[in-house]
Amino acid sequence: xxxxxxxxxxxxxxxxxxxxxxxxxxxxxxxxxxxxxxxxxxxxxxxxxxxxxxxxxxxxxxxxxxxxxxxxxxxxxxxxxxxxxxxxxxxxxxxxxxxxxxxxxxxxxxxxxxxxxxxxxxxxxxxxxxxxxxxxxxxxxxxxxxxxxxxxxxxxxxxxxxxxxxxxxxxxxxxxxxxxxxxxxxxxxxxxxxxxxxxxxxxxxxxxxxxxxxxxxxxxxxxxxxxxxxxxxxxxxxxxxxxxxxxxxxxxxxxxxxxxxxxxxxxxxxxxxxxxxxxxxxxxxxxxxxxxxxxxxxxxxxxxxxxxxxxxxxxxxxxxxxxxxxxxxxxxxxxxxxxxxxxxxxxxxxxxxxxxxxxxxxxxxxxxxxxxxxxxxxxxxxxxxxxxxxxxxxxxxxxxxxxxxxxxxxxxxxxxxxxxxxxxxxxxxxxxxxxxxxxxxxxxxxxxxxxxxxxxxxxxxxxxxxxxxxxxxxxxxxxxxxxxxxxxxxxxxxxxxxxxxxxxxxxxxxxxxxxxxxxxxxxxxxxxxxxxxxxxxxxxxxxxxxxxxxxxxxxxxxxxxxxxxxxxxxxxxxxxxxxxxxxxxxxxxxxxxxxxxxxxxxxxxxxxxxxxxxxxxxxxxxxxxxxxxxxxxxxxxxxxxxxxxxxxxxxxxxxxxxxxxxxxxxxxxxxxxxxxxxxxxxxxxxxxxxxxxxxxxxxxxxxxxxxxxxxxxxxxxxxxxxxxxxxxxxxxxxxxxxxxxxx
Numbered sequence: 001x002x003x004x005x006x007x008x009x010x011x012x013x014x015x016x017x018x019x020x021x022x023x024x025x026x027x028x029x030x031x032x033x034x035x036x037x038x039x040x041x042x043x044x045x046x047x048x049x050x051x052x053x054x055x056x057x058x059x060x061x062x063x064x065x066x067x068x069x070x071x072x073x074x075x076x077x078x079x080x081x082x083x084x085x086x087x088x089x090x091x092x093x094x095x096x097x098x099x100x101x102x103x104x105x106x107x108x109x110x111x112x113x114x115x116x117x118x119x120x121x122x123x124x125x126x127x128x129x130x131x132x133x134x135x136x137x138x139x140x141x142x143x144x145x146x147x148x149x150x151x152x153x154x155x156x157x158x159x160x161x162x163x164x165x166x167x168x169x170x171x172x173x174x175x176x177x178x179x180x181x182x183x184x185x186x187x188x189x190x191x192x193x194x195x196x197x198x199x200x201x202x203x204x205x206x207x208x209x210x211x212x213x214x215x216x217x218x219x220x221x222x223x224x225x226x227x228x229x230x231x232x233x234x235x236x237x238x239x240x241x242x243x244x245x246x247x248x249x250x251x252x253x254x255x256x257x258x259x260x261x262x263x264x265x266x267x268x269x270x271x272x273x274x275x276x277x278x279x280x281x282x283x284x285x286x287x288x289x290x291x292x293x294x295x296x297x298x299x300x301x302x303x304x305x306x307x308x309x310x311x312x313x314x315x316x317x318x319x320x321x322x323x324x325x326x327x328x329x330x331x332x333x334x335x336x337x338x339x340x341x342x343x344x345x346x347x348x349x350x351x352x353x354x355x356x357x358x359x360x361x362x363x364x365x366x367x368x369x370x371x372x373x374x375x376x377x378x379x380x381x382x383x384x385x386x387x388x389x390x391x392x393x394x395x396x397x398x399x400x401x402x403x404x405x406x407x408x409x410x411x412x413x414x415x416x417x418x419x420x421x422x423x424x425x426x427x428x429x430x431x432x433x434x435x436x437x438x439x440x441x442x443x444x445x446x447x448x449x450x451x452x453x454x455x456x457x458x459x460x461x462x463x464x465x466x467x468x469x470x471x472x473x474x475x476x477x478x479x480x481x482x483x484x485x486x487x488x489x490x491x492x493x494x495x496x497x498x499x500x501x502x503x504x505x506x507x508x509x510x511x512x513x514x515x516x517x518x519x520x521x522x523x524x525x526x527x528x529x530x531x532x533x534x535x536x537x538x539x540x541x542x543x544x545x546x547x548x549x550x551x552x553x554x555x556x557x558x559x560x561x562x563x564x565x566x567x568x569x570x571x572x573x574x575x576x577x578x579x580x581x582x583x584x585x586x587x588x589x590x591x592x593x594x595x596x597x598x599x600x601x602x603x604x605x606x607x608x609x610x611x612x613x614x615x616x617x618x619x620x621x622x623x624x625x626x627x628x629x630x631x632x633x634x635x636x637x638x639x640x641x642x643x644x645x646x647x648x649x650x651x652x653x654x655x656x657x658x659x660x661x662x663x664x665x666x667x668x669x670x671x672x673x674x675x676x677x678x679x680x681x682x683x684x685x686x687x688x689x690x691x692x693x694x695x696x697x698x699x700x701x702x703x704x705x706x707x708x709x710x711x712x713x714x715x716x717x718x719x720x721x722x723x724x725x726x727x728x729x730x731x732x733x734x735x736x737x738x739x740x741x742x743x
Contacts, residue, residue, distance in 0.1 A: 045069040046183045047149065051171060053190040055237075058162065060169055064154045069147075076144035081115060082137035082154075096153040097141060104137040112136035121706050130725040133718055164522065165240075166200070166247055171233040182226040190220040192237055199245030200238040200265045200489065204533040205231050207647045212268035212487055230670055231646055234533070243267045243274065244461060244484070244517050246506055250496070250525030251534040251677055257474070258499065258525050259534045259677070262492040264506065266460040266484055274511050275486070276459040277312040277375045279331050281364050281409075284349070285383035287321040291351040294384055294416055294445060299346050301449035305380070306342045308457060309334035314375070316367050317342055320360035321353030322389055330370050355383065357397060358390035361428075365404040374509060376462035376483055377409035381428070382449070384416035386626065394424045401431050408463070410434040410483060412456070414449060415631070417441055422634040423552055423625045430552075433480035436638055438631045458486035462509045466492065469502035471523050477541040477641065484508075491644045493538040499524045527677055529722060533646060535677040539570035540649045544640030547576060551622055551637065569690050571672040571679030574636065575618035575652050578668060582615070611658035618655065646674070675722045680732065689723070689732035702740045705729075710741070 047067040054061045070076060082104070096102070107115070112135055116128045144150055160167050171188065192198060197215045209221045220235060238247045245265045252258035267274075282302055290298065302317070309315055314331035315338075318324055327345045332338045361381070368377050391397055401411070411432040413425045416439045429436040437452060439445050461484040476494030484490055501524075506517045525531070546563050564584050567577040621629025622637075636651035643649055650656065650669040657667045671682035679690040703709050705728040713720055720739070723732040730741040 044144075045071060045181045048185040049183055049187075050185070051188045053169070053171075053188070054193075055160065055167075055169065055190065056193045057195070058160050058167060059157060060160050061157045062155065062171075064152075066152050068144075068150045068152070070144050070150070071147065073146045075146055078141040078144060080137075080139040080141050081112075082139070083112065083131035083134050096151075098151070102139045102141070104139050107136045107138055109133055109135050117711055124706060124728065126705070126725050126728065128725070129714060129721045132714055132721055164248070166236050166238045166249070169235045169237075171235075173229040173233045174231055182228050185223070185225050186227060186229060187223040188221070188233060190235060192218050192220070194237075194239050196239035197241060197245075197267055198237065199240045199267070200236065200247045200263045202236045202263050202489065202491075203234060203645055204236070204261075204537060205234045205646050207645055208235075210487075215267055215269040218268075238263075242517060243270065243510075244506065246504065246517065246519045246521075248504070248519075248521045249531055249534060250523060251527060251531045252499070252525040253527035253677060257495045257497050258523065259538050260473075260494055260496055260523065260525075261534050261537060262466075262504075263489055264461075264464075264484060264492070265489040266486055268487055270458070270460065270486055272311075274460070275310065276462060276509070276511050277310070277314070278378060278459050279314045279368065279372060279375050279409075280309070280378045280380065281316045281318060281331075281368060282306075283318045283320065283360050283364050283379060283381045285321070285355060285360075285385065286319045286349050286351055287353050287355045287385055287388075288351050289355075289385045289419065290416075295349070295351045297445035298382060298416070298449070299349055301446040301453075302346050303343055304446070304450045305453045306334075306339055306346070308453065309339065310457065311335075315342070316364075317345055318360060318363055318367075319345075319349050320356055320363075321351075322356055323353075324356060324359040324363045326363055326367065330367060331372075354389040355385045355387055356389040357383070357387040357392075357424075358400060361397070361400060362404060365400075365406065365409070368409045369406045372407045374513070376459050376509070377407045378456065379409045379411045379432075379434075380414065380449075380453075381411055381425075382414040382416065383420065383425075385419055386421045387424070394421070394427070397424060398427050398431060401428055405432060408432065412452070413437065414439065414445075414452075416445055418628045418631055419626060420631070421625050422630045426548070426634055426638075427552055430548075433478075433482055435482075436634065438635050440628075440631065455488060456483075456485055460484050460486055460510065464490070464506065464508040467505040467507070468496075469504050469521075471500060471502045472497040475538075475542055477538075477545055479545070491537075491642075493534075493541050495538070496523045529676055529719065532674060532677045536570050536572075536646065536649065536674050536679075537643055539566050540572050540640050540643035543567050543572045543574075543577065544637050544643065547574075547622070547637045548641060551633065555623075569678055571649075571674055571681070571690070572640075573650055573656060573668050573672060574640070575615045575655050576622050576633075578656070579615045579619040582612075608658040608660070614655060618652070673726065675732075676719070680723070680726065680730075685727070686729040686731065687723070687726040689730075691733045692731060692738060699737045700740065701737055702742060705741055705743050713739070 045068065047069055048065070050065045052063045113132055115136070116132055119128055120126050160169060169190070173186070192201065194216050198218055201210050201218050201220060203220070206222050211219045213219060222233065238245060243266060247263045248260055250258055250260045282305065284298060284302060286295070306315070311334065313334045315334055316331050317327040327342060364379050368379065386392070387397065391400070409432060411428055411434040413429045413434065413436045415422065415425050415436070418441070422438070426436050437448065439448050464481040464484065466481065474495050474497065476492060478492070481492070482490060501520065501522050504519045504521050506519070507514070543563055543566055546559050550559055560580060563577060564580050566572065568581055617629070621627070622633045624630040632652070639648055640651055653667065653669050656669050657665055660666050673680045681688050681690065703713060714724060717734060720734060723730050724741065728741065728743050732739055
């Protein structure tokens, strides 16, 4: 009997492999096919998916709650299959269905494999192949009533894997191919408790909120609504006795240089003596264009910053319009009397006059250089306009920053509204290894500035330098390391050219003076898929760096070609790089050349002329100095440069939507998968590995989907399951052989 498969996404996992719960449902006895089956073989809807995890002493206890809705008019009976990852240690397993505990039968790997292969053969759906080689629980579920909900609760425990001092937790959250509709609510809450000081807490896949609760405890949260998640959730954490932790992850395949990510993180609980005393100067634009809501929000934000200065900080305020005026004339201690004076100064600020950026910056640099000491120096520069008085040329103003910023103050730029010169402000921040932040008209300046200040309130480690212990590295980002603050982390990504153990040295200023921290690391990695996010995160930062060079310094063929090649290989899809790749493909066709990547872009993109025109506009806007397009380009490229997870890679994702030749809305970002450290693209009904170049020199092996030869490949090369599970038409390279899976 033919079956319809529904992945309910009730998950068990190990730090190495993925696992999903599966319900196999016999085809309902419809008089006519249910409408939902016309677009998807998975008619059930997931109403919510809630996960709570407690991790203590290396053991994770996971509690999953889901609610499913049967929109069909039939009562269904299902066989629930729960794949068990290889190597997982299960301390407890329970499954609650309608208040009754279900009995589960444990199948060994051979019996489970037979079930998976039977489903693939009968349903012509390879999605389950990623579970081949694992044991499984099997549970009968009946009834699944029509137009009703089914609540399922699973609890299980497992022993987590620790490698090189890092413990990993992974929760498969890829439900895109298994859900008929977006999930109303998805949430993950993880509480970590450790015996040693908890340092790094890092998700390479999702943008999470991390709350520290003392030195040994943290709560991690992720939540989204009306989504079809397309990537699994990963979390890494480490413990150290040192106040500054450094952790490294590596990834390497046999045919290219290795990749690494370094995470630098401080202790969350530092006493007053361990916090650096900072010198901070607030420079605020009070020109006429700041009138109204902008001025009021900026003043309230400044009051918040001043009121929350640390006791031994030193500070100054400068307001500028036609001229620049300071409050004290020198850095002053943040005592109650000076804070009171600062609040009075802020209250008297009124918007009037022009914008004299030259005088404002020069005055700030002069004050920062007087009796600066060894404390980290910061300038918060807030403006809503372009220079109109004094020197207004970009290059001349940047020269002032280069020559007059003698104490190397970090300049944190806040641009308000769209009438600003983003190229100038970006270069100011870039020159000083500071940050740039832009507040659009619909956003709250007060909230954004106050939130930013909270992040830099407690500096821990400044003027950082890193030495790789003689290991040859290249393309390391960021080019200039920022300062490290409490409850923050710095992610360094790069390539290594040789495999060896090394002693990495981190040097900088902490409370008490300059200090070096030495860490033993190993520049050896494998390309087994466990950490295949590392190449893509490096590639995002690399592309972000190159895009910024083009934005601020001008385009040339070498930079353009490098962006196209890296973006294509690692799946860095942005409106700008989409345009470059499309244009590049058109030029190749015009010259009669074969694409080096076998066209990883979908051929039906040309059916949506609006999309084509939109990405052309994005290409033009990236070169503009002001306006909404310029602000968006700056924000997105800066985020790309500072990518720390896969969610941040697809900047401007909402603008990557287009209509295919059938009129259906598609999104370029959802048609890219990262497998074994490189991109695989969906091109109409086929998936194409970006690792494919010109086929000459490679053995081509054509295999029919679901044939005996197909399953033999899966048995002989288990890692091929990542490619095979994509669909029935896949082209990929493995071990020097080009495989073409076809119907």
